[in-house]
Every structure is written in structure tokens, then in C-alpha cells.
Amino acid sequence: MDRIDHLFNQYANTSSNLIDPEGIEELCSNLEVPHTDIRILMLAWKMKAEKQGYFTQEEWRRGLKALRADTLSKLKKALPELEKEVRRQSNFADFYAYAFRYCLTEEKQKSIDIETICQLLDIVMGSTFRAQVDYFVEYLKIQNDYKVINMDQWMGFYRFCNEISFPEMTEYNPELAWPLVLDSFVEWISEKQA
Amino acid sequence: MSSRQNPEPMTIEEGCKLIDAAVTKLTRIIEGKPEPPFASHEYIGNYTIVYNMCIQKPPYDLSGQLYEKYGAIFQDYDKDTILPSIMEKHDEYMLRELSRWSDINKIMVRWLSHFFYYLDRYYIARSGNSSLTVVGMTCFRDHVYEKVHFNVKQVVIALIHKEREGQQIDRALLKNVLDLFVQNGMGNMERYEKDFEDFFLTETNSYYSRKASRWIQEDSCPEYMIKAEESLKKEKERVSHYLHSDTEPKLLKNVQTNLLVLVAKQLLEKENSGCSALLRDDKTDDLSRMYRLYHEIPEGLEPVAVAFRLHVTAEGNSLIKQAEDAATSGIVEEQVLVRKIIDLHDKYMAYVTDCFQNHTLFHKALKEAFEIFCNKKVAGSSSAEMLATFCDNLFKKAANDKSNDDSTIESTIDNVVKLLDYISDKDLFAEFYRKKLARRLLFGRFSDDHERSILTKLKGQFGGQFTSKMEGMVTDMQLGKDQQTGFEEYFKNTNTGKPKGVDFTVTVLTTGFWPSYKTSDLNLPLEMVNCIESFKAHYEIKTKHRRLMWIYSLGNCNLTGRFDAKPIELIVSTYQAAVLCAFNNTERLTYQELIDQLNLGHEDLVRVLHSLSCAKYKFLKKEPASKTISKTDSFEFNSKFTDKMRRIKVPLPPVDDRKKVVEDVDKDRRYAIDASLVRIMKSRKVLPHQQLVSECVEQLSRMFKPDIKMIKKRIEDLISRDYLERDTENPSTFKYVA
Numbered sequence: 063m064d065r066i067d068h069l070f071n072q073y074a075n076t077s078s079n080l081i082d083p084e085g086i087e088e089l090c091s092n093l094e095v096p097h098t099d100i101r102i103l104m105l106a107w108k109m110k111a112e113k114q115g116y117f118t119q120e121e122w123r124r125g126l127k128a129l130r131a132d133t134l135s136k137l138k139k140a141l142p143e144l145e146k147e148v149r150r151q152s153n154f155a156d157f158y159a160y161a162f163r164y165c166l167t168e169e170k171q172k173s174i175d176i177e178t179i180c181q182l183l184d185i186v187m188g189s190t191f192r193a194q195v196d197y198f199v200e201y202l203k204i205q206n207d208y209k210v211i212n213m214d215q216w217m218g219f220y221r222f223c224n225e226i227s228f229p230e231m232t233e234y235n236p237e238l239a240w241p242l243v244l245d246s247f248v249e250w251i252s253e254k255q256a
Numbered sequence: 257m258s259s260r261q262n263p264e265p266m267t268i269e270e271g272c273k274l275i276d277a278a279v280t281k282l283t284r285i286i287e288g289k290p291e292p293p294f295a296s297h298e299y300i301g302n303y304t305i306v307y308n309m310c311i312q313k314p315p316y317d318l319s320g321q322l323y324e325k326y327g328a329i330f331q332d333y334d335k336d337t338i339l340p341s342i343m344e345k346h347d348e349y350m351l352r353e354l355s356r357w358s359d360i361n362k363i364m365v366r367w368l369s370h371f372f373y374y375l376d377r378y379y380i381a382r383s384g385n386s387s388l389t390v391v392g393m394t395c396f397r398d399h400v401y402e403k404v405h406f407n408v409k410q411v412v413i414a415l416i417h418k419e420r421e422g423q424q425i426d427r428a429l430l431k432n433v434l435d436l437f438v439q440n441g442m443g444n445m446e447r448y449e450k451d452f453e454d455f456f457l458t459e460t461n462s463y464y465s466r467k468a469s470r471w472i473q474e475d476s477c478p479e480y481m482i483k484a485e486e487s488l489k490k491e492k493e494r495v496s497h498y499l500h501s502d503t504e505p506k507l508l509k510n511v512q513t514n515l516l517v518l519v520a521k522q523l524l525e526k527e528n529s530g531c532s533a534l535l536r537d538d539k540t541d542d543l544s545r546m547y548r549l550y551h552e553i554p555e556g557l558e559p560v561a562v563a564f565r566l567h568v569t570a571e572g573n574s575l576i577k578q579a580e581d582a583a584t585s586g587i588v589e590e591q592v593l594v595r596k597i598i599d600l601h602d603k604y605m606a607y608v609t610d611c612f613q614n615h616t617l618f619h620k621a622l623k624e625a626f627e628i629f630c631n632k633k634v635a636g637s638s639s640a641e642m643l644a645t646f647c648d649n650l651f652k653k654a655a656n657d658k659s660n661d662d663s664t665i666e667s668t669i670d671n672v673v674k675l676l677d678y679i680s681d682k683d684l685f686a687e688f689y690r691k692k693l694a695r696r697l698l699f700g701r702f703s704d705d706h707e708r709s710i711l712t713k714l715k716g717q718f719g720g721q722f723t724s725k726m727e728g729m730v731t732d733m734q735l736g737k738d739q740q741t742g743f744e745e746y747f748k749n750t751n752t753g754k755p756k757g758v759d760f761t762v763t764v765l766t767t768g769f770w771p772s773y774k775t776s777d778l779n780l781p782l783e784m785v786n787c788i789e790s791f792k793a794h795y796e797i798k799t800k801h802r803r804l805m806w807i808y809s810l811g812n813c814n815l816t817g818r819f820d821a822k823p824i825e826l827i828v829s830t831y832q833a834a835v836l837c838a839f840n841n842t843e844r845l846t847y848q849e850l851i852d853q854l855n856l857g858h859e860d861l862v863r864v865l866h867s868l869s870c871a872k873y874k875f876l877k878k879e880p881a882s883k884t885i886s887k888t889d890s891f892e893f894n895s896k897f898t899d900k901m902r903r904i905k906v907p908l909p910p911v912d913d914r915k916k917v918v919e920d921v922d923k924d925r926r927y928a929i930d931a932s933l934v935r936i937m938k939s940r941k942v943l944p945h946q947q948l949v950s951e952c953v954e955q956l957s958r959m960f961k962p963d964i965k966m967i968k969k970r971i972e973d974l975i976s977r978d979y980l981e982r983d984t985e986n987p988s989t990f991k992y993v994a
Contacts, residue, residue, distance in 0.1 A: 239945030239988035242968045
């Protein structure tokens with residue numbers, strides 16, 4: 063536990079006793095992982111971190127203990143395993159939902175603006191569903207109906223990637239319970255393809 | 257009775273001799289040969305012979321043998337006399353023989369059972385053998401009927417065929433013969449059915465099958481139907497004349513199958529004479545016949561109903577197209593179109609009630625057809641709007657033209673209500689109607705009776721909620737009259753500065769009933785301001801806690817224009833009056849000055865100035881004298897204006913508020929969908945998406961047809977407002993959030 067705390071203190075802001083965005087950036091460069099890499103998000107998930115850009119001591123302890131890492135090098139080595147764990151079918155949906163919640167910065171906030179969503183999609187789903195993410199991001203940028211995306215729509219996209227073949231999308235039926243934004247998205251693609 | 261006290265009992269041989277003699281005599285009599293009838297002592301004597309032989313002491317009690325003898329008599333007679341006679345003959349003659357001998361047999365049975373009666377009473381009762389009558393009849397069956405029925409059946413069927421082909425036959429004979437078949441069944445219909453009916457039906461089947469093939473090729477649909485109807489009628493008569501009644505249903509089914517069922521498609525779809533052609537050419541008699549023929553056949557009417565629906569839809573669609581083509585510059589002649597649709601409805605409803613006997617299938621077909629074309633747009637106008645405009649014109653005209661017959665108005669109203677039933681956007685109709693009703697009420701072009709009548713009928717059909725606001729509006733007008741009297745009383749009694757020489761009427765509208773109007777901060781001429789103030793004072797006395805919102809855009813004014821030539825009374829809107837009165841103090845005003853002085857919006861001022869300076873009557877001179885108003889124009893009172901009329905009404909064309917109406921209705925629909933969704937989920941707690949959507953559509957269908965996309969959007973909105981949530985396990989199911 064001491065070594066974990068010691069590591070914590072290396073990055074934490076002494077007055078707030080939290081690792082703040084600056085500290086996280088330093089951590090990332092030490093781990094040789096880009097700041098916007100999905101693995102940082104996965105780490106936050108493992109820690110069950112609540113506030114974006116900050117790690118509390120409790121969260122730090124929780125995460126590193128679970129990863130059995132008490133030094134920087136062990137933490138670095140643990141990252142590939144962590145990624146494997148998160149990508150497991152049983153965990154990924156939870157991680158995906160977590161990623162959304164993590165971006166809600168204000169207290170009563172329920173939706174995230176389009177730009178942030180586009181970035182988040184790229185980070186979270188870019189490596190596994192490149193095509194869908196690219197098209198959806200393009201669509202979100204040019205459409206005018208939605209200025210924000212809520213959790214229901216966010217999760218809808220996840221189901222869409224998993225259940226609908228792309229780019230054929232033959233299984234898609236707008237009369238089912240898909241969120242309206244996806245109905246419009248599919249329509250837009252079909253028109254483009256025509 | 258004397259019994260012979262003979263020491264010697266009679267032997268069977270002796271007895272039979274005597275009996276044979278009696279039988280011979282009997283047969284001669286019943287065969288019609290010259291023979292004196294039995295005298296009563298002979299009759300009694302015959303009976304006595306039998307009697308005596310039966311009561312003799314054993315071994316001379318000859319009952320059994322006498323019973324045998326009785327049977328033998330019949331057997332011999334049947335075999336030796338009856339059968340040969342019948343077999344000798346052919347065709348009809350054979351039938352007659354059979355009929356004759358059957359009758360003879362019956363008589364013989366009767367007579368001999370009387371002679372042998374003693375057997376019936378004691379021997380048969382004790383031994384359990386068949387009665388004498390049964391023996392006699394069974395003998396006939398076994399020795400005559402069984403041998404001849406096949407040939408007889410052939411003859412009968414041949415005769416029936418003859419009759420079918422138009423020739424006369426002896427029906428009574430056939431009846432007798434077929435009765436025989438029945439009787440020989442000895443209590444059940446088996447003989448009739450197996451020995452005759454089955455063959456008859458088979459023959460009938462091929463007969464009508466042949467006829468159907470020929471007729472369907474040669475005849476038109478109406479001609480064929482007449483023949484079919486005739487055939488069915490004839491077959492029915494046939495049953496009543498000589499067939500057993502049991503045969504009727506089987507026979508008719510057989511004929512129907514051949515003549516109607518198997519050829520249905522060919523018949524109904526015959527080009528130039530089939531169902532569609534009959535509908536097209538208004539051949540109501542033929543259509544009635546078609547209904548009569550196909551109505552008893554299971555699913556026989558379905559194709560007819562389909563043809564009916566398609567035809568009515570096509571007729572309706574062509575009316576719509578006509579109207580579309582005739583609509584010049586986007587203005588639809590809805591008076592004409594709606595009348596035509598009403599006429600179409602009357603015409604085909606008559607078909608449903610008369611030709612098609614009010615059958616539900618045809619009511620449904622008519623409804624479906626009307627629902628298709630009554631919801632089409634014509635030149636951008638929805639049917640809801642057109643119907644509302646139609647009503648508006650109808651009532652405005654009726655209010656002016658008192659000579660109009662009330663009953664025609666009433667029946668037109670009934671038709672309107674019927675048509676509304678077919679329109680899916682009923683809420684849109686209500687909104688347009690309300691807007692137009694407001695103008696009718698406020699500009700005095702209405703008849704209280706007519707307005708109330710249609711509202712009552714709409715309420716009856718669509719519920720109180722549909723008409724509550726409109727009823728409120730009409731009531732407001734009623735109350736307004738009373739209020740006005742009160743207002744005038746107020747002046748008489750209080751004399752609080754009644755505006756000099758200005759008659760003033762106020763109509764107070766209850767907000768919520770009436771469409772929403774925007775208020776404006778119009779600066780009124782001083783004379784009008786005084787009027788407003790005095791009404792305010794009066795109203796405050798009567799009612800506290802109520803705020804009056806003045807809607808000058810709906811008011812109208814009678815002004816006297818003091819033109820050089822002659823004064824003319826001008827009937828204008830309040831806005832127009834305000835503009836005109838501005839020129840009471842100055843000769844000339846610029847557009848900008850008018851804006852500043854009156855505080856009207858640009859859009860409104862342009863409209864008003866246009867109506868006063870660029871339209872039919874130019875009360876104001878405009879510089880420059882172009883056709884449109886621009887902000888740099890200036891205006892002058894046109895003192896040179898004159899007209900032959902002493903009173904001129906200057907209408908201010910109403911703003912086209914179609915867009916606003918559609919917007920308002922869309923907004924209301926969003927609320928209605930939300931409320932419906934919440935109501936459903938509150939009671940069901942958990943529901944899959946598709947079911948939720950379909951229940952919602954069902955609930956709202958009375959007022960409008962909700963767009964599926966809109967429902968989806970509302971569901972998402974409710975999710976984000978935490979009324980509903982998606983089931984985490986099953987994302988196509990929703991849960992109510994308490």
C-alpha cells in the first residue's frame with residue numbers, strides 16, 4: 063500500500079491531494095501512452111474514477127490494487143492485460159457506458175455536445191468499429207437535428223455496431239426501438255449510397 | 257258370429273283353397289276386372305275361416321301356417337303378377353305401371369290384413385313377428401322394388417333432364433314414384449338417397465357443369481347471372497313439385513357450386529360486363545342480382561366488395577385530380593369539390609343499402625375507399641382545411657340568404673359530419689374550423705341555429721372534447737348580447753362621459769375558447785380611446801379579478817368619409833379606421849410618420865395602407881403611385897374620391913394563417929402523444945416498443961393519425977425527462993419510471 067501511495071504522491075497536487083489534469087498528463091508521458099489514448103480511460107474505469115481529469119487517492123488505490131501494480135513499470139506492464147479485460151464482451155458495454163458518464167462534467171448534465179461525442183467515439187470505438195465511427199461522426203457533424211447526444215442514444219450506437227452489419231445494414235428496421243438519431247443516420251447513408 | 261261346430265277340424269289345405277278363392281276374387285276386383293264386390297257375408301266369412309283355423313285345438317291350431325300362407329300370397333302375387341307387368345313396360349309407362357301396382361298392393365295389404373286380422377291380434381303379438389302390414393309391404397319391397405328401382409331411376413332422371421331442357425313432363429307421376437322410393441326405405445331415407453338421390457345429384461352436377469362452361473363463354477355477366485338465377489329458381493320449384501324436401505339444400509349447393517363458385521373469377525372479372533363494368537355503368541339491377549346470388553356462398557361476396565372498393569376509390573381519385581387540375585394559382589374550388597364528394601358518397605351509399613342490402617362488407621369497402629382519397633391534398637390544401645372552408649362558406653351564405661331551406665342546410669351538415677369521419681386529421685379540421693368560426697361570429701355572419709346544429713352533430717359523433725371550445729365561443733356571443741344591453745344601461749344610468757356621438761359595442765371573448773390572437777399596442781384615435789376607457793370602467797364594476805385584453809385586429813368600424821362629392825359611409829376594420837382617422841388632423845403623412853403615430857407593426861401597416869390606397873377603392877392618394885407600399889411612401893387624404901354607392905365595405909384580407917394552424921396543431925399533437933404514451937406506460941408498466949407505438953396510434957386515431965417518427969421522438973423525449981426508461985436487458989422494451 064505504501065508504494066502505491068508513494069506513487070500517488072508523485073503525481074498528486076499537494077494542496078488538493080488529488081491527481082489533477084497536469085498530473086495525469088505527466089503520468090501519461092511516463093507511461094509512454096498518449097493523453098487521449100483509450101487505455102487511460104480504461105484505467106479510470108478500473109479505478110471507478112468519478113470526475114474527468116482527476117484521480118482521488120481512494121480511486122488510485124482501488125485501481126492499482128486491482129491491477130496488482132505498485133510501481134510505474136508494473137503499471138505499464140499491466141496495461142495490455144487491462145485492455146484485454148476491458149474488451150471482453152461482458153465488460154465492454156459497462157466500459158462504454160462509463161465512458162459517457164465520465165464526460166458529464168456538470169452536476170445535472172445528461173447529454174454531451176456533438177464535438178465531444180465525436181472525439182469520444184473515436185477513442186472508445188475507433189479501433190474496433192472504424193467504419194461505423196467514421197460515418198457516424200461525419201453524419202453528426204453535418205446534421206442539424208441534434209446538438210447533444212444523451213445516454214440512450216449513446217448506448218443505441220453500441221448496439222447498432224454489434225447487431226447490424228455494416229455497410230449493408232440489411233437487418234436494420236426503423237420501426238423497431240432504435241433511437242431516432244440512428245434512423246436518420248441509416249437513412250442518410252442509404253441516400254448517399256444510392 | 258256363428259262358428260262351425262264341426263267335429264272335423266279344417267286342414268290347412270282346405271283352408272288355403274278357400275283363401276285362394278277369396279284372394280282371386282280380391283285381385284280381380286282391385287285390378288279393375290269385372291267382378292262383383294264382396295258381399296258382407298263373404299267378407300265376414302273370409303275372416304271367420306281364418307279365425308276358426310286359429311282357434312282349433314292343437315295340433316290343428318294353424319296360426320303359424322296361416323302366417324306363412326299370408327306371406328306366400330304376397331310373394332306369389334308380387335313375383336307372378338306385379339313384377340312381370342312392370343318389367344314389360346318401358347319409360348314413362350313403366351313408371352305408371354309401378355305406380356299402379358304399388359297402389360294395388362297397398363289395397364291388397366289392407367284387405368288381406370282385415371281377413372287375417374285374428375293373426376295380428378294374437379299370434380303376432382305372442383310370437384313377436386312382423387305385423388301383417390309390414391309383411392305385405394316388405395314383400396313388395398323385396399320382390400318388386402328391389403328388382404325395378406334401377407331402371408325406374410334411369411327413367412326418372414331422363415324425365416328430369418327433359419324437363420330441364422324445357423319440355424313438359426308428368427310431375428304428379430314423378431312425385432308418386434319418388435314417394436315410393438321414400439316409402440320403401442321403411443322408416444329411413446336410405447333407399448331414396450342411395451337408389452335415387454345420389455345418382456340424381458351426380459347427373460345434376462354434370463348437367464350444370466356443362467351449362468356453366470358454355471354460358472361463361474357465350475354470355476355476358478348480366479346474362480349469365482340471369483340464367484343462373486333462373487336455374488336456381490327452377491330447381492327449387494322442382495323440389496316442391498316432386499322431389500323430397502331433404503334434397504333441396506344438397507341440390508341448391510350443387511347448382512351454386514357449378515354455376516357460381518367454380519366460375520366466380522371468370523364471371524366477375526369479365527371484361528366489359530363484369531363487376532367493375534357494372535359499377536361503372538350504374539347497372540344497379542345487375543349488381544343487386546349479383547349480391548343475391550353470391551351472398552349465400554361463403555366468401556362469395558369478397559371479390560365483389562373488392563371491385564366495389566376499387567371502383568369508388570378510382571371515382572374519388574378522379575374527382576381529386578379534376579380539382580387539382582382546375583386549381584389555378586393554388587386556389588382550390590372547394591365548394592365544388594366537397595359537393596361532388598358528398599354526391600359521390602350519397603350515390604354509393606345508396607348502392608350499399610339497396611344493391612348490397614346493407615351488408616357490412618360493403619359498408620367497410622365504402623369506408624376504406626373514402627379514407628383513401630379523402631385524405632389527399634389538393635394544391636397544397638389538406639382535406640381538413642377544405643372541409644372547414646366549405647362549412648365556412650355554407651354558413652356565411654346561409655346567414656345572409658334567409659330564403660335558404662333549413663332542411664337542405666341540415667342534410668348538408670349531416671354529410672359534412674359523415675365526410676369528417678373519413679378524414680384522419682380531425683384535429684386539423686377542428687382548428688381551421690375554429691379559426692373560421694371566430695371570424696364568422698365576430699363579423700356577424702352567422703345563424704345561431706345552424707352553428708349550434710353542426711356543433712351538436714359533431715359532438716354526437718366525435719365527443720364533447722372535440723366541440724367544447726367552439727361551443728364556448730358560440731355561448732360567448734350569446735352572453736355578449738346581454739352584456740351589451742347591460743353596458744348601454746350603464747350609460748343611461750350613470751351618464752359617465754359617454755363618448756360623444758360614437759356608438760360602441762364590445763364583445764368579450766373567453767380566452768381559451770377562442771383562437772389566440774396577438775394583441776397590438778395600437779394608438780387609437782382619441783374618440784375610440786374614450787370608448788375603451790368607459791367600457792373598462794363598466795366592466796370593472798361587474799367583475800373584479802378579470803383582465804381585459806383588447807384585440808383591435810378583430811374590430812370593425814363605421815366611418816363617414818367626408819369626400820368632396822358626397823359623404824360615403826365606410827365599413828372598415830379598426831386598423832384601417834385608425835389609419836384613416838390619422839388624416840383627420842393632417843392632410844399628409846409619410847409612412848414613417850404613420851408608424852410612429854400609430855405604433856403598428858410594419859406587416860400590418862403595409863397591408864392596411866395597401867387596402868386603402870392601392871386596391872379597388874383609393875381613399876388615400878399615395879406618392880409615388882406604385883402598386884406596392886414602400887417605407888418611403890407618403891399618403892394624402894383623397895378628397896376627390898367618390899363612388900355611386902353610399903356605403904362601401906372595405907375588406908382587409910385576412911393573413912394566410914394556414915401555416916400557423918398547422919404549427920399549432922402539430923404542437924398540440926406533441927402534447928397529445930406525450931399524454932397518451934405516459935397514460936399507456938403508467939397502466940402497463942412494461943411494454944415492448946412496437947406495442948407501445950401501436951397502442952398509442954390506436955388511442956389517438958379518433959383525432960389524428962400520428963406520425964411514427966414523431967412518436968419515437970416523443971418517447972425519446974420522455975426518456976430524457978425520466979418518465980420512461982429503456983430496459984437494460986431488453987433494449988426494445990420500455991419501463992415506466994414512477
